[in-house]
Amino acid sequence: MDLVISTMLAACLGATPAPAPLPPLPTRQQLAWQQMEFGMFCHFGINTFHNMEWTDGTKDPKTFNPSECNPRQWVEVAKAAGMKYLVVTAKHHDGFALYPTAYSDYSVKASPWRDGQGDVVREVADACHDLGVMFGFYLSPWDRHEPKYADPSAYDEHFRNMLRELLGNYGKVGVVWFDGAGTEGHVYDWDSYYALIREMQPDALIAICGPDIRWVGNEDGIAPDTLWNVQERDGQQVWWPAECDVPIRRGQWFYHTGGERRLRSLAELLEIFYRSIGHGAVLLLNISPDRRGLLPEADVARLMELNAVITETFRHNLAQSANVTASNTRGGAAAFAPVRAIEGRPDAYWATDDDITEAWIELDFGEARTFDRFVAREHIALGQRVIAHRIEVPDGDGWKTVSDGTTIGYNRIHRFPETTARRVRLHITQSRACPAIQAIGVYKSSPREAAATE
Ligand code: FUL
Numbered sequence: 001m002d003l004v005i006s007t008m009l010a011a012c013l014g015a016t017p018a019p020a021p022l023p024p025l026p027t028r029q030q031l032a033w034q035q036m037e038f039g040m041f042c043h044f045g046i047n048t049f050h051n052m053e054w055t056d057g058t059k060d061p062k063t064f065n066p067s068e069c070n071p072r073q074w075v076e077v078a079k080a081a082g083m084k085y086l087v088v089t090a091k092h093h094d095g096f097a098l099y100p101t102a103y104s105d106y107s108v109k110a111s112p113w114r115d116g117q118g119d120v121v122r123e124v125a126d127a128c129h130d131l132g133v134m135f136g137f138y139l140s141p142w143d144r145h146e147p148k149y150a151d152p153s154a155y156d157e158h159f160r161n162m163l164r165e166l167l168g169n170y171g172k173v174g175v176v177w178f179d180g181a182g183t184e185g186h187v188y189d190w191d192s193y194y195a196l197i198r199e200m201q202p203d204a205l206i207a208i209c210g211p212d213i214r215w216v217g218n219e220d221g222i223a224p225d226t227l228w229n230v231q232e233r234d235g236q237q238v239w240w241p242a243e244c245d246v247p248i249r250r251g252q253w254f255y256h257t258g259g260e261r262r263l264r265s266l267a268e269l270l271e272i273f274y275r276s277i278g279h280g281a282v283l284l285l286n287i288s289p290d291r292r293g294l295l296p297e298a299d300v301a302r303l304m305e306l307n308a309v310i311t312e313t314f315r316h317n318l319a320q321s322a323n324v325t326a327s328n329t330r331g332g333a334a335a336f337a338p339v340r341a342i343e344g345r346p347d348a349y350w351a352t353d354d355d356i357t358e359a360w361i362e363l364d365f366g367e368a369r370t371f372d373r374f375v376a377r378e379h380i381a382l383g384q385r386v387i388a389h390r391i392e393v394p395d396g397d398g399w400k401t402v403s404d405g406t407t408i409g410y411n412r413i414h415r416f417p418e419t420t421a422r423r424v425r426l427h428i429t430q431s432r433a434c435p436a437i438q439a440i441g442v443y444k445s446s447p448r449e450a451a452a453t454e
């Protein structure tokens with residue numbers, strides 16, 4: 001139910017109203033994307049066939065010739081690995097288009113692949129729609145092939161034409177990813193690109209050089225410890241969540257022969273997971289299709305291993321069988337009771353009275369339990385609130401901190417040494433407004449995590 005209506009209804013019934021939203025707030029599309037947590041990036045194109053990260057727009061289009069191209073395999077792997085969206089490079093900096101654009105000769109049309117009749121973007125989009133993975137495309141503004149690039153307004157028109165094709169011919173688009181690389185000094189008519197996207201695909205999120213998703217600021221897959229969705233942009237406070245994009249092979253977005261030795265270890269990927277998704281950001285992990293047009297077996301195996309270990313760690317939430325209490329419950333109402341934070345419902349949360357900005361929520365397992373992970377999530381539909389918090393266990397008559405942090409936001413995973421205790425609590429020590437906590441979880445990590453880091 002709409003928040004305003006439910007708040008009014010509650011007030012009419014004499015029930016406790018929900019906390020007032022604390023702007024800025026996520027849009028429906030941003031919220032849905034943040035809940036996805038994990039996506040796959042696929043860099044594929046002419047570079048794939050030259051062992052190069054960037055080519056200059058002069059490579060012969062005939063060199064693009066994958067032997068067994070099957071984008072459905074990419075999407076199947078993404079889905080099996082728990083990834084909820086996929087972004088494919090429809091055109092990288094070299095200008096070579098993976099779809100038969102009408103606006104350039106430099107595309108799959110000029111390649112021998114399927115006698116120039118193929119369309120990689122079509123196959124990715126179809127498989128995504130079929131398998132329920134959100135489809136997105138990367139379209140590089142920087143274009144080293146297109147002669148019109150030298151004339152900004154002619155190029156704007158050219159770029160909008162390509163956007164129009166991609167937005168109009170491939171069904172629902174979830175993400176349009178604009179890379180900022182190489183564009184220093186060039187003036188683009190961004191607003192006209194954004195207007196076209198909003199008009200043709202109103203639900204699509206515009207990422208990186210765009211208003212909906214921001215770049216985390218590095219290509220290491222790591223979000224800072226303090227991660228605010230609330231950002232200042234053009235002098236205004238806006239909701240601008242961060243995405244961590246990182247290649248599974250160190251330093252290589254595109255496939256290179258012999259690149260297996262750069263494949264990140266399970267330990268490295270776990271570190272990335274905890275410092276991106278675990279800090280409340282979204283992780284966009286790049287797996288590059290090889291010269292066959294398939295994801296390499298070794299990369300797929302590593303990705304599946306990562307998914308298996310994470311799934312194992314977070315399978316059993318000790319909080320679910322615990323007794324939950326809190327320092328304060330909003331209006332004493334059942335709707336905002338601490339137990340709401342262990343139900344796993346996206347619309348339910350524990351909240352306190354309005355004047356409270358320090359509070360705790362405690363789990364009592366009834367007997368001693370051993371754990372080393374604690375997860376907390378805010379109900380970010382009401383805005384991001386928590387500024388500082390601690391995870392505490394009993395110590396004599398008081399409490400001791402096993403881990404502490406600043407922001408919580410969409411998600412915060414704490415890692416700490418194995419701890420055995422009957423009780424544990426999330427202690428919010430500072431908040432912009434009364435806290436609204438959607439979920440808390442307590443876990444014991446899979447032994448495979450420790451084995452991976454040995
Ligand atoms: C960078 C590009 O230059 C890389 O080639 C890659 O596409 C990465 C995602 O963004 O800015």
